[in-house]
Amino acid sequence: MICSVGLHLFLAVVIPNIRIEPPKKPAILTIELVKKVEPEPTPEPAPQLEPEPVKPEPLKPKIIPKPVVKSPTPPVEVQEDPAPIAPPPPSQPEVIAVTPKPDAPPSPKPVAPPAPPKEIVPTQAEVDDANSRYGNTLWSAISKYKKYPRIAQQRGWQGEVVVELTLDGNGKLKSKQILQSSGYESLDNQALEMVEKALPFPSPPEALRGSNFTIRVPIPFKLEP
Structure with a gap:
């Protein structure tokens, strides 16, 4: 037991002073291969061609012009003028009798349609006068059929009735x-x-024929004494 403790103390004292160095890495040797450069071949000189000999130009023959020979001119025959030919007598033109056609009657000129008559608007005075005259005409026509009711006579009833009539322009x-x-x-x-x-009533005056109108007709009922 004592030996073990002593051994541990010895190691604790000795070991801290011992320096353990890490192993060194081996050096790497690099080898570079260099390709051998061959020299370029020297081109052979081109063979020199001998110049061709110059051929002499052939001699051109000289052209000698031929002499011009004039052909003889043939004689010209003179012809006499022929005798004039008499023209034939002129033929007389054929006369054709043409009967003149009678002149066509002139077409009638278009006649413009007559203008529509202007509408004459009566004045208010003319309307009032025509209304009064036509009212008298209707009173005369209605009075022909006057009849006194029997019951009114018995009881002595009297009075005046005013009837208002509406008519059109034709009196209907x-x-x-x-x-x-x-x-x-x-x-x-x-x-x-x-x-x-x-x-039916008589026709109204011209001043009342333009439109509808009204007439007031008084109808009296009186008993005679």
């Missing part, structure tokens, strides 16, 4: 109504019955 009745009552139904109904019996 469009409507009728009691504008003013007499106060008795029998007299009012008798007035309307008289209007129906007087149809």
Whole structure:
């Protein structure tokens, strides 16, 4: 036991002073291969060609012009003028009788259509006058059918009925109504019955023919004493 402890103390004292160096790496030897450069071959000199001998130009023959020989001119024959030929007598033109055609009658000139007549608008005074005159005409036509109701006579009923009539421009009745009552139904109904019996009415004046118009016709009912 004591020996073991002593050994540990010896190692503890001795070992710290011992330096252990790491192993060194071996040196690496590098070998570089260099390719041998061969010298370029020297080109052989080109053979020199001998110049060709110059051939002499051949001699051109001289051209000698031929002499010009003139051909003899043939004699010209003179011809005599032929005798003039008399022209044939002129032929007379054929005369053809042409019968003249009668002249066509002139086409009638287009006639413009007549202008439409201008519409004459009557004045208000003319309308009022025509309304008054036509009202009298209707009163005369309606009065022909006047009849006094028996019950009104027995009871002494009297009065005046004003009937308003609406007519067109030709005098045709469009409507009728009691504008003013007499106060008795029998007299009012008798007035309307008289209007129906007087149809158709005479034609209205020119001033009333443009449009619809109204006429007021008074119908009196009075008992004679």
